[in-house]
Each structure stands twice: as C-alpha cells, then as structure tokens.
Amino acid sequence: MINEHLPALVIGLPLLAAFATPLVSKINDKLRNIFVIGILGITLYLVYSLLCNVLNDGIFVYVMGARSTGLTLPSGYKMPVRIILEADAMSVFMAITTAVISLIGAIYSWAFMDKETGKDKFYTLLLILTAGMFGMELTGDMFNFFVFLEITSIAACGLVGFRITRGESSEAAFKTMVLYTLGALFVLFAVGILYGEYDALNIATLASRIQYTMLDKIALGLLLTGLAMKAGAVPMHMWVPDAYAEAPAPVSLVLVVNTQAGLYGLFRVLFSLYGASLSTQTVGWILIILGVLSMFVGVTMALIQDKLKRLIAYGAVSQIGYMLLGVGVGLATLNTPALQEYGMRAMEGSIFHVINDAMYKGLLFLTAGAVIYCTGKRNLNEISGLAHDMKFTSIFFIIGAGAIAGLPPFNGFASKLIIYESVYKFNPMLSVIAILVSILTLAIFVKIFQSAFLGPKLLDVKKEPRSMVLAMLVLSIIVIAFGLFPDVVVDKIVSPAVNALINRMDYITAVLGG
Amino acid sequence: MIDNLPFIACAILVILGLYTLTFKRNLIKIVIGLNLVESGVNLFLITLGYKSNAVAPIYTMAAKEEMVLPTPQALTLTSIVIGLATTALILSFTILIYKHYKTIDASKVRRLRE
Numbered sequence: 001m002i003n004e005h006l007p008a009l010v011i012g013l014p015l016l017a018a019f020a021t022p023l024v025s026k027i028n029d030k031l032r033n034i035f036v037i038g039i040l041g042i043t044l045y046l047v048y049s050l051l052c053n054v055l056n057d058g059i060f061v062y063v064m065g066a067r068s069t070g071l072t073l074p075s076g077y078k079m080p081v082r083i084i085l086e087a088d089a090m091s092v093f094m095a096i097t098t099a100v101i102s103l104i105g106a107i108y109s110w111a112f113m114d115k116e117t118g119k120d121k122f123y124t125l126l127l128i129l130t131a132g133m134f135g136m137e138l139t140g141d142m143f144n145f146f147v148f149l150e151i152t153s154i155a156a157c158g159l160v161g162f163r164i165t166r167g168e169s170s171e172a173a174f175k176t177m178v179l180y181t182l183g184a185l186f187v188l189f190a191v192g193i194l195y196g197e198y199d200a201l202n203i204a205t206l207a208s209r210i211q212y213t214m215l216d217k218i219a220l221g222l223l224l225t226g227l228a229m230k231a232g233a234v235p236m237h238m239w240v241p242d243a244y245a246e247a248p249a250p251v252s253l254v255l256v257v258n259t260q261a262g263l264y265g266l267f268r269v270l271f272s273l274y275g276a277s278l279s280t281q282t283v284g285w286i287l288i289i290l291g292v293l294s295m296f297v298g299v300t301m302a303l304i305q306d307k308l309k310r311l312i313a314y315g316a317v318s319q320i321g322y323m324l325l326g327v328g329v330g331l332a333t334l335n336t337p338a339l340q341e342y343g344m345r346a347m348e349g350s351i352f353h354v355i356n357d358a359m360y361k362g363l364l365f366l367t368a369g370a371v372i373y374c375t376g377k378r379n380l381n382e383i384s385g386l387a388h389d390m391k392f393t394s395i396f397f398i399i400g401a402g403a404i405a406g407l408p409p410f411n412g413f414a415s416k417l418i419i420y421e422s423v424y425k426f427n428p429m430l431s432v433i434a435i436l437v438s439i440l441t442l443a444i445f446v447k448i449f450q451s452a453f454l455g456p457k458l459l460d461v462k463k464e465p466r467s468m469v470l471a472m473l474v475l476s477i478i479v480i481a482f483g484l485f486p487d488v489v490v491d492k493i494v495s496p497a498v499n500a501l502i503n504r505m506d507y508i509t510a511v512l513g514g
Numbered sequence: 515m516i517d518n519l520p521f522i523a524c525a526i527l528v529i530l531g532l533y534t535l536t537f538k539r540n541l542i543k544i545v546i547g548l549n550l551v552e553s554g555v556n557l558f559l560i561t562l563g564y565k566s567n568a569v570a571p572i573y574t575m576a577a578k579e580e581m582v583l584p585t586p587q588a589l590t591l592t593s594i595v596i597g598l599a600t601t602a603l604i605l606s607f608t609i610l611i612y613k614h615y616k617t618i619d620a621s622k623v624r625r626l627r628e
Contacts, residue, residue: 150599157604167610167625171611174541178544182551189528242626
C-alpha cells in the first residue's frame with residue numbers, strides 16, 4: 001500500500017510536517033526538535049525504500065490523482081495529461097543524498113540554533129527546502145520542476161537571511177534571491193518555449209518530440225543559464241560565497257545539496273530531455289569549459305579569503321567544477337564509441353563526486369559552524385590553537401580537508417581518481433588542470449588548519465555540544481566508508497544512475513509505453 | 515507582423531528588466547527590474563495560448579466551440595502567485611538592509627566584500 005505511493009509521500013511528508021512544525025513548537029521546543037528529526041528520519045526510510053524499489057524494478061512512475069497510480073495514458077490518450085512523478089536511478093540517487101544531508105542538518109541544528117529565536121520558522125523553512133529538493137529530483141514535469149525550484153529558492157533565501165540582526169545576512173539573502181529568481185524565470189521562459197512548440201510539459205513526452213530547432217537551442221541556452229545559476233557555476237557564482245558564509249552552518253550544509261539539485265536539473269535536461277538530439281560535442285565542451293572555469297576561479301578566489309566559511313564556499317564552487325567536467329566529457333562522447341571506453345567512467349566519477357561532495361563539504365561547513373559557535377569569531381586571523389580545546393572538531397576538519405583535497409583514504413580521492421583517469425583519455429590537459437586545482441585546494445586547507453587549529457591558545461573556547469559532534473561524526477564515517485569501499489557505492493547506486501541518464505529511451509517509454 | 519506584436523512586447527519587457535538589473539544601483543529598482551522580467555515571461559505564456567475571437571475555456575453554457583488554451587493560463591496563475599511571494603520576500607530583505615545600512619544604494623551595501 002505504502003510502496004505504491006512512495007514518490008508522493010517523499011515530497012508530501014516533509015511538506016505537511018513543515019506546516020505542522022509551528023503548532024508542535026507551541027507545545028514544547030524539545031518535542032519540536034524530536035518531531036522534525038523524526039519526520040526527516042521517516043523520510044530517509046521512505047527514500048531508501050524508493051531506492052530499493054527503483055533499483056530492483058526499474059523506473060517508478062507515479063501519476064498524481066489518477067485512478068491507479070501507474071496509469072500514465074488513461075483511455076486512449078496519446079499523451080499524459082496529469083502531473084507525473086518519475087523516479088529513475090538518478091533521481092533516487094539525488095534524493096538519498098538530500099535525505100541524509102537534511103537529517104544531519106536537523107540533528108546539528110538542535111544545539112547550534114539553541115540560542116536563537118524564531119526556531120519554529122527555521123525548522124519550517126528547513127522542511128520546506130527539503131520537500132522542494134525532493135520535488136525537483138522526483139518530478140517528471142517541466143513546469144512542476146519550475147514550481148519546486150521556486151519553493152527551494154524562497155525557503156533557501158529565507159534561511160540565508162535568517163539572522164535578521166546582521167545586515168550582512170540580509171545583503172546576502174537579497175543577492176541570492178535576485179539571482180535565484182532570475183534563474184527560475186529563465187527556466188520558466190524555456191518551459192514556455194518548449195510548451196509552445198511541442199504542446200507538452202511532461203519531460204518524457206517532450207523528449208519524444210524534440211527536434212533541436214533554433215527555438216530549442218534558445219530554450220537550451222536559457223535552461224543552461226538558469227540552472228547553472230542555481231548550481232553556482234562560474235560565471236554565475238557571485239551569490240555562492242555570500243550565501244554560504246552568511247547562512248547558519250546547518251543551512252550551508254543543506255544549501256550544498258540544493259545547488260546539486262540545480263545541477264541534477266541541468267543533467268536531466270541535457271540527457272533526458274535533449275539527449276542525442278543535441279550537438280553533443282558543442283554542449284559537452286560548454287559544460288567542460290564551465291567546469292574548468294569553476295574549478296580554477298573557485299580555488300584562486302579561495303586563496304585570498306580570510307573568513308573561514310567564505311573560503312570553504314569558494315572551495316565549494318571549485319568542486320562543482322569537477323562534476324561539470326566529468327559529465328561534460330560524458331556528454332561530448334555521447335553517441336560515439338568513446339562513451340563506453342571512458343565517457344561512462346568520467347560520468348561515474350562525476351556522479352560519485354556529487355554524493356561525496358555533499359558529505360565532505362557538508363562536514364567542512366559543520367566544522368566551520370562549530371568553530372564560529374564555540375569562539376564567536378568568523379575571521380581566520382583572530383583564531384588560533386583551537387585544537388587544544390576542540391579535539392573532535394579538529395579531527396573532523398582534517399577528515400573533511402583531506403577529502404576535499406582528494407587525499408586517500410577519503411571519499412574525495414576515490415571519485416577524483418576516476419575523473420582524472422577517464423578525463424585524461426579524453427584530453428590530458430583537462431586532467432592536469434583538475435589535479436593542479438586539487439593540489440591548490442590542499443595547500444589552502446593545510447594553511448587554514450595550521451593557522452586556526454595549531455599554534456598557541458589565544459581564546460577561551462566553549463566545548464562543542466553533543467548533537468553537533470554526532471552530526472559531524474556521522475558525516476565523517478560516511479566520508480571514510482565511501483573512501484575505503486568506493487567500488488561498492490559505484491556499483492550499487494552510481495552506475496545505475498549514470499545508466500539512467502544515458503538510456504534516454506527507458507525514461508521515455510516508462511511514461512509513453514513501448 | 516501584427517500577430518507577433520505580443521511576442522515583441524515580451525522581448526522588450528524582458529530586455530528592459532535585464533537592463534534594470536544590470537545597471538541600476540537602487541535596490542528597489544532592482545526588484546522592479548526582476549518584476550519586469552517576470553511580467554515579460556508571464557505575458558509570453560499567456561500569448562502562447564491565445565486565440566483571437568475565442569471564448570474562455572469553460573464548457574458549461576459555452577457560446578461556441580472555439581476556446582483559448584487553458585493550460586498556459588493555469589501556468590501563468592501559478593507563476594504570478596510565486597512572483598508575489600518572491601517579491602514580498604525580497605522587499606522585506608530590502609527593508610532589513612535599509613534598517614542596518616541606512617541606504618538602499620547597492621554600491622554602498624557591500625559589507626560582505628570587506
């Protein structure tokens with residue numbers, strides 16, 4: 001019974017719980033925290049069942065409001081008329097990442113947000129943001145995608161500007177909101193163009209009709225710009241450092257998966273919607289260039305930052321570059337024999353990097369949050385010798401920094417190695433740049449570690465609360481486990497996700513029938 | 515030519531909005547620019563479903579068979595509602611910025627960069 005309605009429940013449960021949260025808050029603060037964590041825990045379980053379901057039985061199609069949930073074409077219709085949720089291996093891969101990260105965010109918030117006011121609103125927005133991301137990842141409808149995109153934008157900006165006592169927060173939220181809204185409007189414009197041409201909003205139906213005419217190229221340009229803006233790729237990255245730096249740490253953590261949901265939208269559009277009809281070489285190279293620019297600009301800007309979270313945020317921009325690079329190589333080799341040879345492998349590396357990146361970058365933001373929570377300082381020049389008091393946080397920071405720089409045995413190494421190897425076969429120069437960026441990243445994080453955690457003790461430091469240590473511990477365990485057993489993860493969830501992206505016909509026939 | 519007039523109007527609105535977003539320094543004007551882009555997109559959606567001399571798509575007691583396409587109207591309605599929410603949120607950020615900085619000049623609101 002429940003299995004039948006999984007995709008709708010995954011979106012619906014956090015959304016309903018979001019509006020119940022202020023009511024539960026009225027009773028008791030502690031009860032509210034347990035309620036939110038419980039809901040996100042149940043959601044994680046639901047996503048996990050959906051994952052198992054999709055991996056065993058193939059694409060899960062759910063028709064909203066139909067007599068039976070799998071009925072996409074009722075009584076003789078040639079095209080679907082209802083809103084369809086379509087969960088394939090790629091969608092559930094993103095959904096499981098989102099579910100894990102938001103659960104950890106909620107656990108971390110317990111202690112981190114304890115002294116703040118307006119916590120009921122905080123948790124409401126957090127749950128809405130989570131529901132919106134699930135929506136983006138599971139929907140099979142372009143307009144629906146736009147609606148969920150806007151839901152995440154509004155919730156995310158509300159959270160970025162959460163500390164209204166700081167002018168900087170409002171400044172960052174304003175900037176982010178302008179860019180998010182503009183990006184979403186570009187997406188809507190593109191949806192309008194596609195609807196005008198092909199008379200459909202369903203992604204599978206559109207994909208079966210798409211011709212790649214001039215108008216489609218314009219729509220693709222708009223979608224690419226809008227979604228890259230959401231994903232924070234250079235040159236649309238201006239909002240990323242501001243938003244990440246000003247948001248409370250658990251929100252920065254969830255924002256990481258939010259940018260990845262934007263990236264997911266981009267991949268869905270490129271592979272499932274346009275697919276082979278694209279001029280794959282050109283668009284693939286556009287992605288590669290965006291990726292290389294993001295890697296390079298991100299890391300060079302990180303070098304000159306003196307605020308801890310801003311620095312990690314620029315690191316985040318450069319990590320988005322790796323994902324674009326690998327998928328760009330995959331797209332450039334689509335329809336050629338090279339796809340089997342190294343294109344698939346490059347995509348596997350990139351998609352694997354998505355989940356790894358969410359884990360280690362989340363971990364780094366949480367450690368930065370712990371530093372700010374315990375010392376009250378944001379500037380790297382004012383902190384020193386934290387390892388004396390914050391032993392756990394120092395260890396977690398080493399793990400996160402090692403992973404982002406791509407050192408073995410952490411998960412960043414596993415996915416970056418796949419990217420280096422496969423991209424080298426495509427174009428050696430790109431691989432060299434990718435390795436160079438990793439080395440620079442390592443240099444930056446060694447510098448922070450040395451200046452912030454080592455050295456003489458300067459400040460009186462609070463101890464990090466238990467819920468924050470627990471959240472960071474879970475992430476660290478995932479980081480190390482994925483680093484030690486990358487093959488298991490790649491075989492179980494990453495490779496089906498890549499296959500789901502590449503096999504566009506499966507995505508279409510799941511809705512339209514053979 | 516005359517049929518394409520609405521599309522040209524959309525293009526002009528969107529370009530005006532983008533111009534405002536890029537070159538204006540007043541935060542309120544930036545919000546207005548965003549709204550201009552949004553109106554352009556909404557107008558575009560409505561134009562897609564428009565048919566001259568047709569009636570509203572309500573079947574009960576319809577005067578004739580020719581109707582405009584209802585889907586774009588539903589889309590536009592959703593988009594307007596979303597636009598309202600974003601505008602309200604973004605204006606409230608502007609108010610907060612004014613409270614903290616005593617200005618809404620974007621070139622002076624740059625504490626983050628320092």
